[in-house]
Amino acid sequence: MSSNSENSEDFLARWLSGEISPEEKEAFESSAEARDLKEILQSVDKVAMPAYDVEAELTRLKASIEQEKTATKVRSISPIWRMAVAAVLIIGVSFVYFLTRPNWEVYATGFGETQVITLPDRSVVTLNVNSVLKYKPDSYAENRELALTGEAFFEVTKGVNFQVNTDEGEVIVKGTSFNVRQRGERLDVQVYTGVVNVIENEVDKTLRKGDAIRIEKGRLVNESVNDVGEKPLWLTDNIVELEDVALADALESLRNSFGISIESDISLTSERFTGSYPGDNVEVAIQIVLSTHAIEYDYDSASKKLVIKGVAGN
Structure with missing residues:
Protein backbone atom coordinates (compact mmCIF):
# COMPACT_ATOMS: atom_id res chain seq x y z
CA MET A 1 0.00 0.00 0.00
CA SER A 2 1.36 3.38 -0.96
CA SER A 3 1.86 5.88 1.85
CA ASN A 4 0.42 8.62 -0.37
CA SER A 5 -2.79 6.79 -1.14
CA GLU A 6 -5.91 8.90 -0.55
CA ASN A 7 -7.66 5.78 0.74
CA SER A 8 -4.99 4.76 3.26
CA GLU A 9 -7.29 5.25 6.26
CA ASP A 10 -9.99 3.17 4.60
CA PHE A 11 -7.43 0.45 3.86
CA LEU A 12 -6.24 0.56 7.48
CA ALA A 13 -9.79 0.10 8.77
CA ARG A 14 -10.27 -2.90 6.50
CA TRP A 15 -6.90 -4.33 7.59
CA LEU A 16 -7.76 -3.97 11.29
CA SER A 17 -11.13 -5.67 10.77
CA GLY A 18 -9.65 -8.48 8.65
CA GLU A 19 -11.58 -7.52 5.49
CA ILE A 20 -8.67 -7.31 3.05
CA SER A 21 -7.77 -10.14 0.69
CA PRO A 22 -4.96 -12.60 1.56
CA GLU A 23 -2.83 -11.08 -1.21
CA GLU A 24 -3.30 -7.54 0.13
CA LYS A 25 -2.60 -8.73 3.70
CA GLU A 26 0.65 -10.46 2.70
CA ALA A 27 1.86 -7.49 0.65
CA PHE A 28 1.06 -4.91 3.33
CA GLU A 29 2.34 -6.83 6.37
CA SER A 30 5.69 -7.39 4.68
CA SER A 31 6.17 -3.63 4.25
CA ALA A 32 8.15 -1.30 6.53
CA GLU A 33 4.98 0.74 7.15
CA ALA A 34 3.22 -2.30 8.60
CA ARG A 35 6.12 -3.15 10.89
CA ASP A 36 6.20 0.41 12.26
CA LEU A 37 2.44 0.48 12.64
CA LYS A 38 2.37 -2.82 14.53
CA GLU A 39 4.92 -1.44 17.02
CA ILE A 40 2.72 1.61 17.57
CA LEU A 41 -0.40 -0.53 18.00
CA GLN A 42 1.39 -2.75 20.50
CA SER A 43 2.14 0.35 22.52
CA VAL A 44 -1.46 1.46 22.23
CA ASP A 45 -2.62 -1.93 23.56
CA LYS A 46 -0.73 -1.22 26.79
CA VAL A 47 -2.73 1.93 27.37
CA ALA A 48 -5.91 1.58 29.44
CA MET A 49 -8.57 2.39 26.85
CA PRO A 50 -11.13 4.06 29.17
CA ALA A 51 -8.44 6.52 30.32
CA TYR A 52 -7.38 7.52 26.81
CA ASP A 53 -9.00 10.81 25.78
CA VAL A 54 -9.30 10.46 22.01
CA GLU A 55 -11.05 13.83 21.59
CA ALA A 56 -8.32 15.69 23.48
CA GLU A 57 -5.57 13.99 21.52
CA LEU A 58 -7.34 14.78 18.25
CA THR A 59 -7.72 18.44 19.29
CA ARG A 60 -4.02 18.66 20.13
CA LEU A 61 -3.15 17.03 16.81
CA LYS A 62 -5.26 19.55 14.89
CA ALA A 63 -3.62 22.45 16.77
CA SER A 64 -0.21 21.05 15.91
CA ILE A 65 -1.18 20.85 12.25
CA GLU A 66 -2.29 24.51 12.26
CA GLN A 67 1.02 25.55 13.82
CA GLU A 68 2.90 23.64 11.16
CA LYS A 69 0.95 25.47 8.44
CA THR A 70 2.09 28.88 9.77
CA ALA A 71 5.74 27.91 10.12
CA THR A 72 8.30 29.17 7.58
CA LYS A 73 9.42 25.66 6.81
CA VAL A 74 6.45 23.53 5.84
CA ARG A 75 6.64 19.92 6.96
CA SER A 76 4.05 17.23 6.39
CA ILE A 77 3.01 14.76 9.05
CA SER A 78 4.54 11.34 8.52
CA PRO A 79 2.04 9.01 6.87
CA ILE A 80 2.75 6.34 9.43
CA TRP A 81 1.71 8.70 12.24
CA ARG A 82 -1.46 9.65 10.34
CA MET A 83 -2.22 5.96 10.12
CA ALA A 84 -1.45 5.48 13.81
CA VAL A 85 -3.90 8.22 14.82
CA ALA A 86 -6.54 6.62 12.61
CA ALA A 87 -5.81 3.26 14.24
CA VAL A 88 -6.25 4.72 17.72
CA LEU A 89 -9.58 6.23 16.70
CA ILE A 90 -10.78 2.95 15.22
CA ILE A 91 -9.71 1.02 18.32
CA GLY A 92 -11.45 3.57 20.55
CA VAL A 93 -14.72 3.25 18.64
CA SER A 94 -14.43 -0.54 18.70
CA PHE A 95 -13.86 -0.47 22.47
CA VAL A 96 -17.00 1.62 23.04
CA TYR A 97 -19.02 -0.75 20.82
CA PHE A 98 -17.68 -3.75 22.76
CA LEU A 99 -18.94 -2.25 26.03
CA THR A 100 -22.37 -1.24 24.69
CA ARG A 101 -23.23 -3.87 22.06
CA PRO A 102 -26.34 -6.02 22.59
CA ASN A 103 -25.13 -9.31 24.08
CA TRP A 104 -27.15 -11.79 21.98
CA GLU A 105 -26.41 -15.43 21.33
CA VAL A 106 -27.80 -16.05 17.83
CA TYR A 107 -28.50 -19.30 15.97
CA ALA A 108 -29.73 -19.45 12.38
CA THR A 109 -30.53 -22.17 9.86
CA GLY A 110 -30.66 -21.92 6.09
CA PHE A 111 -32.91 -23.61 3.55
CA GLY A 112 -33.19 -27.34 4.29
CA GLU A 113 -31.14 -27.07 7.50
CA THR A 114 -32.06 -27.88 11.12
CA GLN A 115 -30.04 -27.36 14.29
CA VAL A 116 -30.21 -28.71 17.85
CA ILE A 117 -29.40 -26.12 20.52
CA THR A 118 -28.82 -26.82 24.21
CA LEU A 119 -29.56 -23.76 26.33
CA PRO A 120 -27.73 -22.90 29.59
CA ASP A 121 -30.54 -24.46 31.70
CA ARG A 122 -30.30 -27.71 29.65
CA SER A 123 -33.50 -26.94 27.79
CA VAL A 124 -33.23 -28.15 24.20
CA VAL A 125 -34.42 -26.30 21.10
CA THR A 126 -34.53 -27.89 17.66
CA LEU A 127 -34.55 -25.11 15.09
CA ASN A 128 -36.33 -25.93 11.84
CA VAL A 129 -35.44 -24.77 8.32
CA ASN A 130 -34.81 -21.06 7.56
CA SER A 131 -35.27 -19.92 11.17
CA VAL A 132 -33.50 -17.70 13.70
CA LEU A 133 -33.34 -18.03 17.50
CA LYS A 134 -31.58 -15.63 19.87
CA TYR A 135 -31.29 -14.95 23.59
CA LYS A 136 -29.12 -13.00 26.06
CA PRO A 137 -26.83 -15.44 27.92
CA ASP A 138 -25.82 -12.90 30.56
CA SER A 139 -29.36 -12.63 31.94
CA TYR A 140 -30.75 -16.01 30.90
CA ALA A 141 -30.61 -17.62 34.38
CA GLU A 142 -32.97 -14.97 35.81
CA ASN A 143 -34.92 -14.29 32.61
CA ARG A 144 -35.40 -17.24 30.27
CA GLU A 145 -36.55 -15.16 27.31
CA LEU A 146 -35.85 -15.93 23.66
CA ALA A 147 -36.81 -14.45 20.29
CA LEU A 148 -37.84 -16.70 17.40
CA THR A 149 -38.39 -16.11 13.71
CA GLY A 150 -39.46 -19.26 11.88
CA GLU A 151 -40.15 -22.61 13.54
CA ALA A 152 -38.71 -24.53 16.49
CA PHE A 153 -39.57 -27.35 18.88
CA PHE A 154 -38.85 -26.62 22.56
CA GLU A 155 -38.18 -29.11 25.37
CA VAL A 156 -38.05 -26.91 28.46
CA THR A 157 -36.63 -27.84 31.85
CA LYS A 158 -38.45 -26.72 34.97
CA GLY A 159 -37.54 -23.36 36.44
CA VAL A 160 -38.51 -19.72 36.15
CA ASN A 161 -40.86 -18.74 33.35
CA PHE A 162 -39.62 -19.60 29.87
CA GLN A 163 -40.80 -17.11 27.23
CA VAL A 164 -40.58 -17.26 23.43
CA ASN A 165 -41.24 -13.96 21.67
CA THR A 166 -42.29 -13.81 18.01
CA ASP A 167 -43.57 -10.98 15.84
CA GLU A 168 -47.06 -12.50 16.11
CA GLY A 169 -47.28 -13.29 19.83
CA GLU A 170 -45.65 -14.52 23.04
CA VAL A 171 -45.50 -18.09 24.34
CA ILE A 172 -44.89 -18.49 28.10
CA VAL A 173 -44.24 -21.80 29.89
CA LYS A 174 -42.49 -23.25 32.96
CA GLY A 175 -41.55 -26.83 32.05
CA THR A 176 -43.02 -28.41 28.94
CA SER A 177 -42.51 -29.32 25.28
CA PHE A 178 -44.19 -27.45 22.44
CA ASN A 179 -43.79 -26.41 18.82
CA VAL A 180 -43.88 -22.80 17.62
CA ARG A 181 -44.13 -21.85 13.94
CA GLN A 182 -44.15 -18.17 13.03
CA ARG A 183 -44.20 -17.49 9.30
CA GLY A 184 -45.27 -14.11 7.99
CA GLU A 185 -48.28 -12.90 9.97
CA ARG A 186 -49.29 -16.37 11.16
CA LEU A 187 -48.40 -18.01 14.50
CA ASP A 188 -49.10 -21.72 15.17
CA VAL A 189 -48.50 -23.27 18.61
CA GLN A 190 -48.90 -26.98 19.38
CA VAL A 191 -48.41 -28.33 22.92
CA TYR A 192 -46.93 -31.80 23.48
CA THR A 193 -46.53 -31.83 27.26
CA GLY A 194 -47.22 -29.43 30.13
CA VAL A 195 -48.99 -26.08 30.04
CA VAL A 196 -48.40 -23.13 27.71
CA ASN A 197 -49.77 -19.60 27.77
CA VAL A 198 -50.08 -17.75 24.43
CA ILE A 199 -50.52 -13.97 24.44
CA GLU A 200 -51.05 -11.52 21.57
CA ASN A 201 -53.16 -8.34 21.66
CA GLU A 202 -56.62 -9.45 22.90
CA VAL A 203 -55.69 -13.13 22.78
CA ASP A 204 -54.71 -14.81 26.07
CA LYS A 205 -55.03 -18.60 25.93
CA THR A 206 -53.82 -21.41 28.18
CA LEU A 207 -53.00 -24.63 26.30
CA ARG A 208 -52.39 -28.18 27.52
CA LYS A 209 -51.19 -31.40 25.91
CA GLY A 210 -52.75 -31.80 22.46
CA ASP A 211 -54.07 -28.24 22.31
CA ALA A 212 -53.18 -26.14 19.27
CA ILE A 213 -53.85 -22.53 18.41
CA ARG A 214 -53.43 -20.27 15.40
CA ILE A 215 -53.15 -16.49 15.53
CA GLU A 216 -53.13 -14.51 12.31
CA LYS A 217 -52.64 -10.76 12.06
CA GLY A 218 -53.13 -10.50 15.82
CA ARG A 219 -56.48 -12.36 15.81
CA LEU A 220 -57.37 -15.85 17.02
CA VAL A 221 -58.46 -17.77 13.92
CA ASN A 222 -58.38 -21.41 15.03
CA GLU A 223 -58.26 -23.68 18.10
CA SER A 224 -58.04 -27.46 17.98
CA VAL A 225 -57.23 -30.56 20.05
CA ASN A 226 -54.95 -33.08 18.33
CA ASP A 227 -53.67 -36.57 19.06
CA VAL A 228 -49.94 -35.88 19.35
CA GLY A 229 -46.86 -38.02 19.88
CA GLU A 230 -43.80 -36.97 21.80
CA LYS A 231 -42.50 -34.64 19.09
CA PRO A 232 -43.70 -33.13 15.78
CA LEU A 233 -43.36 -35.19 12.57
CA TRP A 234 -40.91 -32.72 11.01
CA LEU A 235 -38.52 -33.70 13.78
CA THR A 236 -39.11 -37.46 14.06
CA ASP A 237 -39.90 -38.46 10.44
Whole structure:
Protein backbone atom coordinates (compact mmCIF):
# COMPACT_ATOMS: atom_id res chain seq x y z
CA MET A 1 0.00 0.00 0.00
CA SER A 2 1.36 3.38 -0.96
CA SER A 3 1.86 5.88 1.85
CA ASN A 4 0.42 8.62 -0.37
CA SER A 5 -2.79 6.79 -1.14
CA GLU A 6 -5.91 8.90 -0.55
CA ASN A 7 -7.66 5.78 0.74
CA SER A 8 -4.99 4.76 3.26
CA GLU A 9 -7.29 5.25 6.26
CA ASP A 10 -9.99 3.17 4.60
CA PHE A 11 -7.43 0.45 3.86
CA LEU A 12 -6.24 0.56 7.48
CA ALA A 13 -9.79 0.10 8.77
CA ARG A 14 -10.27 -2.90 6.50
CA TRP A 15 -6.90 -4.33 7.59
CA LEU A 16 -7.76 -3.97 11.29
CA SER A 17 -11.13 -5.67 10.77
CA GLY A 18 -9.65 -8.48 8.65
CA GLU A 19 -11.58 -7.52 5.49
CA ILE A 20 -8.67 -7.31 3.05
CA SER A 21 -7.77 -10.14 0.69
CA PRO A 22 -4.96 -12.60 1.56
CA GLU A 23 -2.83 -11.08 -1.21
CA GLU A 24 -3.30 -7.54 0.13
CA LYS A 25 -2.60 -8.73 3.70
CA GLU A 26 0.65 -10.46 2.70
CA ALA A 27 1.86 -7.49 0.65
CA PHE A 28 1.06 -4.91 3.33
CA GLU A 29 2.34 -6.83 6.37
CA SER A 30 5.69 -7.39 4.68
CA SER A 31 6.17 -3.63 4.25
CA ALA A 32 8.15 -1.30 6.53
CA GLU A 33 4.98 0.74 7.15
CA ALA A 34 3.22 -2.30 8.60
CA ARG A 35 6.12 -3.15 10.89
CA ASP A 36 6.20 0.41 12.26
CA LEU A 37 2.44 0.48 12.64
CA LYS A 38 2.37 -2.82 14.53
CA GLU A 39 4.92 -1.44 17.02
CA ILE A 40 2.72 1.61 17.57
CA LEU A 41 -0.40 -0.53 18.00
CA GLN A 42 1.39 -2.75 20.50
CA SER A 43 2.14 0.35 22.52
CA VAL A 44 -1.46 1.46 22.23
CA ASP A 45 -2.62 -1.93 23.56
CA LYS A 46 -0.73 -1.22 26.79
CA VAL A 47 -2.73 1.93 27.37
CA ALA A 48 -5.91 1.58 29.44
CA MET A 49 -8.57 2.39 26.85
CA PRO A 50 -11.13 4.06 29.17
CA ALA A 51 -8.44 6.52 30.32
CA TYR A 52 -7.38 7.52 26.81
CA ASP A 53 -9.00 10.81 25.78
CA VAL A 54 -9.30 10.46 22.01
CA GLU A 55 -11.05 13.83 21.59
CA ALA A 56 -8.32 15.69 23.48
CA GLU A 57 -5.57 13.99 21.52
CA LEU A 58 -7.34 14.78 18.25
CA THR A 59 -7.72 18.44 19.29
CA ARG A 60 -4.02 18.66 20.13
CA LEU A 61 -3.15 17.03 16.81
CA LYS A 62 -5.26 19.55 14.89
CA ALA A 63 -3.62 22.45 16.77
CA SER A 64 -0.21 21.05 15.91
CA ILE A 65 -1.18 20.85 12.25
CA GLU A 66 -2.29 24.51 12.26
CA GLN A 67 1.02 25.55 13.82
CA GLU A 68 2.90 23.64 11.16
CA LYS A 69 0.95 25.47 8.44
CA THR A 70 2.09 28.88 9.77
CA ALA A 71 5.74 27.91 10.12
CA THR A 72 8.30 29.17 7.58
CA LYS A 73 9.42 25.66 6.81
CA VAL A 74 6.45 23.53 5.84
CA ARG A 75 6.64 19.92 6.96
CA SER A 76 4.05 17.23 6.39
CA ILE A 77 3.01 14.76 9.05
CA SER A 78 4.54 11.34 8.52
CA PRO A 79 2.04 9.01 6.87
CA ILE A 80 2.75 6.34 9.43
CA TRP A 81 1.71 8.70 12.24
CA ARG A 82 -1.46 9.65 10.34
CA MET A 83 -2.22 5.96 10.12
CA ALA A 84 -1.45 5.48 13.81
CA VAL A 85 -3.90 8.22 14.82
CA ALA A 86 -6.54 6.62 12.61
CA ALA A 87 -5.81 3.26 14.24
CA VAL A 88 -6.25 4.72 17.72
CA LEU A 89 -9.58 6.23 16.70
CA ILE A 90 -10.78 2.95 15.22
CA ILE A 91 -9.71 1.02 18.32
CA GLY A 92 -11.45 3.57 20.55
CA VAL A 93 -14.72 3.25 18.64
CA SER A 94 -14.43 -0.54 18.70
CA PHE A 95 -13.86 -0.47 22.47
CA VAL A 96 -17.00 1.62 23.04
CA TYR A 97 -19.02 -0.75 20.82
CA PHE A 98 -17.68 -3.75 22.76
CA LEU A 99 -18.94 -2.25 26.03
CA THR A 100 -22.37 -1.24 24.69
CA ARG A 101 -23.23 -3.87 22.06
CA PRO A 102 -26.34 -6.02 22.59
CA ASN A 103 -25.13 -9.31 24.08
CA TRP A 104 -27.15 -11.79 21.98
CA GLU A 105 -26.41 -15.43 21.33
CA VAL A 106 -27.80 -16.05 17.83
CA TYR A 107 -28.50 -19.30 15.97
CA ALA A 108 -29.73 -19.45 12.38
CA THR A 109 -30.53 -22.17 9.86
CA GLY A 110 -30.66 -21.92 6.09
CA PHE A 111 -32.91 -23.61 3.55
CA GLY A 112 -33.19 -27.34 4.29
CA GLU A 113 -31.14 -27.07 7.50
CA THR A 114 -32.06 -27.88 11.12
CA GLN A 115 -30.04 -27.36 14.29
CA VAL A 116 -30.21 -28.71 17.85
CA ILE A 117 -29.40 -26.12 20.52
CA THR A 118 -28.82 -26.82 24.21
CA LEU A 119 -29.56 -23.76 26.33
CA PRO A 120 -27.73 -22.90 29.59
CA ASP A 121 -30.54 -24.46 31.70
CA ARG A 122 -30.30 -27.71 29.65
CA SER A 123 -33.50 -26.94 27.79
CA VAL A 124 -33.23 -28.15 24.20
CA VAL A 125 -34.42 -26.30 21.10
CA THR A 126 -34.53 -27.89 17.66
CA LEU A 127 -34.55 -25.11 15.09
CA ASN A 128 -36.33 -25.93 11.84
CA VAL A 129 -35.44 -24.77 8.32
CA ASN A 130 -34.81 -21.06 7.56
CA SER A 131 -35.27 -19.92 11.17
CA VAL A 132 -33.50 -17.70 13.70
CA LEU A 133 -33.34 -18.03 17.50
CA LYS A 134 -31.58 -15.63 19.87
CA TYR A 135 -31.29 -14.95 23.59
CA LYS A 136 -29.12 -13.00 26.06
CA PRO A 137 -26.83 -15.44 27.92
CA ASP A 138 -25.82 -12.90 30.56
CA SER A 139 -29.36 -12.63 31.94
CA TYR A 140 -30.75 -16.01 30.90
CA ALA A 141 -30.61 -17.62 34.38
CA GLU A 142 -32.97 -14.97 35.81
CA ASN A 143 -34.92 -14.29 32.61
CA ARG A 144 -35.40 -17.24 30.27
CA GLU A 145 -36.55 -15.16 27.31
CA LEU A 146 -35.85 -15.93 23.66
CA ALA A 147 -36.81 -14.45 20.29
CA LEU A 148 -37.84 -16.70 17.40
CA THR A 149 -38.39 -16.11 13.71
CA GLY A 150 -39.46 -19.26 11.88
CA GLU A 151 -40.15 -22.61 13.54
CA ALA A 152 -38.71 -24.53 16.49
CA PHE A 153 -39.57 -27.35 18.88
CA PHE A 154 -38.85 -26.62 22.56
CA GLU A 155 -38.18 -29.11 25.37
CA VAL A 156 -38.05 -26.91 28.46
CA THR A 157 -36.63 -27.84 31.85
CA LYS A 158 -38.45 -26.72 34.97
CA GLY A 159 -37.54 -23.36 36.44
CA VAL A 160 -38.51 -19.72 36.15
CA ASN A 161 -40.86 -18.74 33.35
CA PHE A 162 -39.62 -19.60 29.87
CA GLN A 163 -40.80 -17.11 27.23
CA VAL A 164 -40.58 -17.26 23.43
CA ASN A 165 -41.24 -13.96 21.67
CA THR A 166 -42.29 -13.81 18.01
CA ASP A 167 -43.57 -10.98 15.84
CA GLU A 168 -47.06 -12.50 16.11
CA GLY A 169 -47.28 -13.29 19.83
CA GLU A 170 -45.65 -14.52 23.04
CA VAL A 171 -45.50 -18.09 24.34
CA ILE A 172 -44.89 -18.49 28.10
CA VAL A 173 -44.24 -21.80 29.89
CA LYS A 174 -42.49 -23.25 32.96
CA GLY A 175 -41.55 -26.83 32.05
CA THR A 176 -43.02 -28.41 28.94
CA SER A 177 -42.51 -29.32 25.28
CA PHE A 178 -44.19 -27.45 22.44
CA ASN A 179 -43.79 -26.41 18.82
CA VAL A 180 -43.88 -22.80 17.62
CA ARG A 181 -44.13 -21.85 13.94
CA GLN A 182 -44.15 -18.17 13.03
CA ARG A 183 -44.20 -17.49 9.30
CA GLY A 184 -45.27 -14.11 7.99
CA GLU A 185 -48.28 -12.90 9.97
CA ARG A 186 -49.29 -16.37 11.16
CA LEU A 187 -48.40 -18.01 14.50
CA ASP A 188 -49.10 -21.72 15.17
CA VAL A 189 -48.50 -23.27 18.61
CA GLN A 190 -48.90 -26.98 19.38
CA VAL A 191 -48.41 -28.33 22.92
CA TYR A 192 -46.93 -31.80 23.48
CA THR A 193 -46.53 -31.83 27.26
CA GLY A 194 -47.22 -29.43 30.13
CA VAL A 195 -48.99 -26.08 30.04
CA VAL A 196 -48.40 -23.13 27.71
CA ASN A 197 -49.77 -19.60 27.77
CA VAL A 198 -50.08 -17.75 24.43
CA ILE A 199 -50.52 -13.97 24.44
CA GLU A 200 -51.05 -11.52 21.57
CA ASN A 201 -53.16 -8.34 21.66
CA GLU A 202 -56.62 -9.45 22.90
CA VAL A 203 -55.69 -13.13 22.78
CA ASP A 204 -54.71 -14.81 26.07
CA LYS A 205 -55.03 -18.60 25.93
CA THR A 206 -53.82 -21.41 28.18
CA LEU A 207 -53.00 -24.63 26.30
CA ARG A 208 -52.39 -28.18 27.52
CA LYS A 209 -51.19 -31.40 25.91
CA GLY A 210 -52.75 -31.80 22.46
CA ASP A 211 -54.07 -28.24 22.31
CA ALA A 212 -53.18 -26.14 19.27
CA ILE A 213 -53.85 -22.53 18.41
CA ARG A 214 -53.43 -20.27 15.40
CA ILE A 215 -53.15 -16.49 15.53
CA GLU A 216 -53.13 -14.51 12.31
CA LYS A 217 -52.64 -10.76 12.06
CA GLY A 218 -53.13 -10.50 15.82
CA ARG A 219 -56.48 -12.36 15.81
CA LEU A 220 -57.37 -15.85 17.02
CA VAL A 221 -58.46 -17.77 13.92
CA ASN A 222 -58.38 -21.41 15.03
CA GLU A 223 -58.26 -23.68 18.10
CA SER A 224 -58.04 -27.46 17.98
CA VAL A 225 -57.23 -30.56 20.05
CA ASN A 226 -54.95 -33.08 18.33
CA ASP A 227 -53.67 -36.57 19.06
CA VAL A 228 -49.94 -35.88 19.35
CA GLY A 229 -46.86 -38.02 19.88
CA GLU A 230 -43.80 -36.97 21.80
CA LYS A 231 -42.50 -34.64 19.09
CA PRO A 232 -43.70 -33.13 15.78
CA LEU A 233 -43.36 -35.19 12.57
CA TRP A 234 -40.91 -32.72 11.01
CA LEU A 235 -38.52 -33.70 13.78
CA THR A 236 -39.11 -37.46 14.06
CA ASP A 237 -39.90 -38.46 10.44
CA ASN A 238 -38.86 -35.45 8.34
CA ILE A 239 -42.46 -34.88 7.29
CA VAL A 240 -43.80 -31.34 6.97
CA GLU A 241 -47.44 -30.89 8.00
CA LEU A 242 -49.53 -27.92 6.87
CA GLU A 243 -53.13 -27.28 7.82
CA ASP A 244 -55.44 -24.85 6.01
CA VAL A 245 -52.78 -22.48 4.71
CA ALA A 246 -52.81 -20.37 1.56
CA LEU A 247 -51.26 -22.21 -1.38
CA ALA A 248 -48.73 -19.38 -1.58
CA ASP A 249 -47.69 -20.20 2.01
CA ALA A 250 -47.38 -23.89 1.13
CA LEU A 251 -45.03 -22.93 -1.71
CA GLU A 252 -43.03 -20.80 0.72
CA SER A 253 -42.77 -23.85 2.95
CA LEU A 254 -41.34 -25.79 -0.03
CA ARG A 255 -38.81 -23.02 -0.56
CA ASN A 256 -37.76 -23.18 3.09
CA SER A 257 -37.44 -26.97 3.00
CA PHE A 258 -35.49 -27.30 -0.25
CA GLY A 259 -34.07 -23.86 -1.12
CA ILE A 260 -35.84 -23.76 -4.50
CA SER A 261 -36.73 -20.62 -6.43
CA ILE A 262 -40.35 -20.18 -7.54
CA GLU A 263 -41.86 -18.24 -10.42
CA SER A 264 -45.59 -17.86 -11.00
CA ASP A 265 -47.78 -15.64 -13.15
CA ILE A 266 -50.99 -16.59 -11.35
CA SER A 267 -52.28 -15.62 -7.92
CA LEU A 268 -52.13 -18.41 -5.36
CA THR A 269 -53.39 -16.59 -2.26
CA SER A 270 -57.06 -17.59 -2.61
CA GLU A 271 -56.41 -21.35 -2.86
CA ARG A 272 -55.90 -23.34 0.34
CA PHE A 273 -53.78 -26.39 1.16
CA THR A 274 -54.00 -29.03 3.89
CA GLY A 275 -51.65 -31.97 3.83
CA SER A 276 -48.09 -33.16 4.39
CA TYR A 277 -45.02 -33.78 2.26
CA PRO A 278 -41.63 -35.47 2.75
CA GLY A 279 -38.82 -33.12 3.70
CA ASP A 280 -36.23 -35.15 1.81
CA ASN A 281 -37.78 -35.45 -1.68
CA VAL A 282 -38.37 -32.18 -3.47
CA GLU A 283 -40.09 -33.56 -6.56
CA VAL A 284 -42.59 -35.62 -4.58
CA ALA A 285 -43.22 -32.66 -2.28
CA ILE A 286 -43.94 -30.31 -5.21
CA GLN A 287 -46.29 -32.85 -6.77
CA ILE A 288 -48.24 -33.29 -3.53
CA VAL A 289 -48.71 -29.56 -2.98
CA LEU A 290 -49.61 -28.58 -6.55
CA SER A 291 -51.64 -31.64 -7.61
CA THR A 292 -54.35 -30.81 -5.08
CA HIS A 293 -55.42 -27.95 -7.37
CA ALA A 294 -54.40 -29.52 -10.69
CA ILE A 295 -51.74 -26.89 -11.23
CA GLU A 296 -49.35 -27.40 -14.14
CA TYR A 297 -45.68 -26.67 -13.55
CA ASP A 298 -42.11 -27.30 -14.66
CA TYR A 299 -39.30 -28.09 -12.24
CA ASP A 300 -35.62 -28.04 -13.20
CA SER A 301 -33.62 -30.03 -10.65
CA ALA A 302 -30.28 -28.65 -11.90
CA SER A 303 -31.19 -25.02 -11.22
CA LYS A 304 -33.71 -25.88 -8.45
CA LYS A 305 -36.25 -23.66 -10.20
CA LEU A 306 -40.01 -24.21 -10.08
CA VAL A 307 -42.14 -22.47 -12.75
CA ILE A 308 -45.90 -22.52 -12.20
CA LYS A 309 -47.68 -22.39 -15.57
CA GLY A 310 -51.34 -22.32 -14.58
CA VAL A 311 -54.34 -24.49 -13.74
CA ALA A 312 -54.92 -27.50 -15.99
CA GLY A 313 -57.75 -26.92 -18.47
CA ASN A 314 -57.60 -23.10 -18.25
